[in-house]
Amino acid sequence: MVRVAGCHxxxxxxxxxxxxxxxxALALGHGTLGLYNSRMSSPLPRTxxxxxxxxxxxxxxxxxxxxxxxxxxCLRRQAFLSGGRACEWFLQALEAARAKHGFGVWAxxxxxxxxxxxxxxxxxxxxxxxxxxxxKQPVTRAVLKFVRTTAPSFLGRMxxxxxxxxSSHRFWQRGGGYDRNIWSxxxxxxxxxxxxxxxxxxxxxKVPQDFRWSSxxxxxxxxAVDLVPDVESLPELVIRGxxxxxx
Ligand code: NI
Numbered sequence: 531m532v533r534v535a536g537c538h539x540x541x542x543x544x545x546x547x548x549x550x551x552x553x554x555a556l557a558l559g560h561g562t563l564g565l566y567n568s569r570m571s572s573p574l575p576r577t578x579x580x581x582x583x584x585x586x587x588x589x590x591x592x593x594x595x596x597x598x599x600x601x602x603x604c605l606r607r608q609a610f611l612s613g614g615r616a617c618e619w620f621l622q623a624l625e626a627a628r629a630k631h632g633f634g635v636w637a638x639x640x641x642x643x644x645x646x647x648x649x650x651x652x653x654x655x656x657x658x659x660x661x662x663x664x665x666k667q668p669v670t671r672a673v674l675k676f677v678r679t680t681a682p683s684f685l686g687r688m689x690x691x692x693x694x695x696x697s698s699h700r701f702w703q704r705g706g707g708y709d710r711n712i713w714s715x716x717x718x719x720x721x722x723x724x725x726x727x728x729x730x731x732x733x734x735x736k737v738p739q740d741f742r743w744s745s746x747x748x749x750x751x752x753x754a755v756d757l758v759p760d761v762e763s764l765p766e767l768v769i770r771g772x773x774x775x776x777x
Contacts, residue, residue, distance in 0.1 A: 597636060598658055599721050600647040602666070602707025605690055605700045609642035616673055616701075617743045620645070621757045623668040631661050634760035637722045639729065640743035646725045648712070650763060658709055670701040715776040718764075722749075722774040739772055746772065 604610040611617055617640050624647075628635055634650040649661070677684045688699040712718050726738040726746035738746035745759040750772035761769070769775075 597648055597650045597712040597718060599710040599712055600649065600658070600662065600707060601644060602662070603644040603703040605688060605703050607643045607703070608687060610673070610701055611640050611645070611743070612642040614742075615676070616669065618756070619669050619672040620665075621743075623665050625757055626668065627661055627664040628760075630664060631656060633661060634763045635745070635757065636718075636759055636761070636764060637725045637745045637749075638757070638759070639725045639741070639745070641728055641732065646728065648718075648721055648725060650760070652763075659706060662706055666702050673701050674699055719774040719776050726772075737772075749774070 611620065620640055624635065624638070627633075632652045633656065634652060635647070636650055637646075637648040639646050647665075651658075651661070674688070677688065685699060688701060689697060690700040690704065691697040712721060726744055726749065729735045729741035729744065730738055735741045737750075738744065739750035739752065741747075742756070745755070745757070748755045748759055748761070749769055764774070
């Protein structure tokens, strides 16, 4: 079995190690605006030459035929995805991006403050950056429109003030997040199960399929789901008891 470090041990951007999702609860709640500003204000320049494999994992690799394990977070890892409304907007955006770019969605989970996606671009010529933009941008737009009209006080939590004085409202953490190419069936199965077990590890549900905002229920045999994953394009795996296993 190939051992793969958990995604949260990986950096979201060069120079900024994304810490575990069990970051103290205060990061998710109230009055935390700006808590991580000092941490985030001095990332290493992205233009620096690759010096380590750790850096390399942050690059966008557009390799035909390979699945991508993507992880990205809400601004300052706030729990913007803890409500159903934002999750529904996310899945609508994912559905639209899937249709536009022609990638398969193999697995996903929308955790309160971060997202894991396992996608498989079917076209030879694709751009993970463009795919991510088309997934994330509509969510930001929908949320901002909603917040501006119904809950303007929430705008402060979405305010991203940069060290250079510029500021904007963001739903997502700046940067592309974390992108890993999947090279083996073992790793593929491991990542699918890892994704689905996120909410269980967090204590949000007892079993993966009980979490509404993931593809686990479909893997467990339920078909009435918000977004049907493209499992038919997973030829090398078998699903046993809701878990993916290499053949
Ligand atoms: Ni996670």
